[in-house]
Amino acid sequence: MPDPERRTRKDAARNRRAVLEAADALFARSESPEDLTMADIAAAAGVGKGTLFRAFGDRAGLLRALYEARLEPVREAAESGPPPLGPATPPQERVPALLDAVLCFKLDNRRLALALEESGSGGPYRAEHYAGWHALLRSVLERIPGLPDADFTAHALLAATRADLVERLADGEGVPRERLRAQLAAYAAKVVAAPPAPFRQD
Amino acid sequence: MPDPERRTRKDAARNRRAVLEAADALFARSESPEDLTMADIAAAAGVGKGTLFRAFGDRAGLLRALYEARLEPVREAAESGPPPLGPATPPQERVPALLDAVLCFKLDNRRLALALEESGSGGPYRAEHYAGWHALLRSVLERIPGLPDADFTAHALLAATRADLVERLADGEGVPRERLRAQLAAYAAKVVAAPPAPFRQD
DNA sequence: TGAAAAACGGACCCTGGGTCCGTATTGTCG
DNA sequence: CGACAATACGGACCCAGGGTCCGTTTTTCA
Structure with missing residues (x-):
């Protein structure tokens, strides 16, 4: 009994690659993804x-x-790469690093990310990769006492x-990349920071 | 010279109201807004x-x-109502309160909010009201030293x-309303909290 | 009350995602 | 190599749904 999964024909493979390439190029160039x-x-x-x-x-x-x-390489780096992304990094540091990676990825693939997150309902929350990022981030956060x-x-x-x-921030308001990264990093750092000093006078 | 803006005809007004009502009801009932x-x-x-x-x-x-x-009433309450939403509230407390108001509003108007945020590109960021909330929240945040x-x-x-x-959280994962509110409140509180104690040994 | 202005409404148009099926390729077996 | 089955191709086609058009009706105002 041969495998129930027959091998994909090579023209199919070729075409698949062609489409991927073409689409990639087009999305990179296009102004807004939905047209x-x-x-x-x-x-x-x-x-x-x-x-298609x-x-x-x-x-x-x-x-x-x-x-x-x-996304693959970024994912790879996040899950098993070297610090500051990889698992060897202490949580408080890793969280901002992970978010920074996501941010950079979205900056570099704006149209595509936009097109994907807008496609269909449920936003990005049905997508495979969202679940992945969320699970990873969550597990890291859980290590923070x-x-x-x-x-x-x-x-x-x-x-x-x-x-x-x-x-909106990058294109719309013209916030430069580095500033955005810094802001997100600071924000994330604050969220994962140790709680404020135990005694607060009102 | 009468006003250049002629008064709207009453059938127009009536129909407008009828549409608003019907749509409101339909959105409340519909499972997913896009159908x-x-x-x-x-x-x-x-x-x-x-x-139409x-x-x-x-x-x-x-x-x-x-x-x-x-949204009108909520907006009203946020801009000039009594504490904890209104301007008399100290910033650190008002920020979570404002977010809580937004959250509750979205919980109570899920389909509608969903339909609106998904409509067209740019997500919610082109909408009037988003700018409003953002400006308000921002001004409050600016008061936090x-x-x-x-x-x-x-x-x-x-x-x-x-x-x-x-x-996704409320319907998809079944997180109860109060829990969600508590989580968001805690999160917001953390973001606006005073920075951690000045001395941290690594 | 009559005529102009404004609104009505549903037939119509058009874009764009998704399907269908007759034809072309590929793979395989004798 | 030839022939047959399996698979892929591709563009004509379908259809939903947003948005428009224009002949008809309602309102307004003098």
Whole structure:
């Protein structure tokens, strides 16, 4: 009995790659992602719409595939790379580092992230990768003594890196990259900071 | 010379109200906002599509109108009401209170908020009311000594109340309302807390 | 009450995601 | 190598849904 999964034909593989490349390029160039149609992408890849949809299911599928391909190295670095991203880093330091990585990624892949987070309902919260980031961040937060609600905190921190917010700040308000990074880092640091001195006079 | 702005005809006014009411009801009932079509709303209001679009411009316009109508009282309370929402409250306390108000509003108007934040690109960041909340929150944050980046912090805090996140937590994960409120309050409190004790041994 | 202004409403248009199916490629087996 | 099955191709096609148009109706105002 041969594997129930037959090997994918090589033209299929070639086309898949072609689409991925074309879409990647198009998203990088396009002003706003939503006026980039599936037909456009198919055309740019020199492929029929049918092929495109067979390969990726639907728009969201294509976006996800693109996004995850790009994200892979960052994910890798975050899960098992060297400090300050990797697991060897102490939590209080790692949290800002992780968020910084996410932020940089979104800055570098604005249109794509935007397109993905806007696609369909549920925002980014249905996507595979969100769950991954959240779980990781949560587990790191849980190692910080005295910090309650790690689950919620992880969500809240990640919310600060939402693609549309990032775009609004970076493109809309012209906040420079480094400043944004610094602000997010400071914010994250504050959230994970040890609680204030025990005695506060009102 | 009579006013250049002619008075709106009363049938127009009546229809506008009818649409607003019908849409409100429909959104409250509907499972997910995006399968609620403009035609549906028009029909439910006993009105033609043309009327609907003339009155509100486009889908986003209708959503905005609905949202702002509902939001009005909260806004009022936040801008000039009694403590803990109003301006008499000390900043450190007012920030969590404001966020709590936003959160409760989104909990009570989930579908609507969801529909609005998802409509069109730019997420909620183009909407009038977002700018309002942000400005208010920012001004409050600015009164807290030693807290830098009030502008960014306001964005980041508001991001924690994004409709899709709220829905994900409340509906998706079944976090009870009070717990969610408590978590957000704690989170906000931490962000606005005085910096940790000056001496930290590493 | 009559005519101009404004609103009505539903038929209509158009974009864009997604499907279908006759045709072209690929893989395999004798 | 030839032939047949399996698989992929691709663009014509479908359809929902947002938005427009314009002949008809209502309101307003003199």
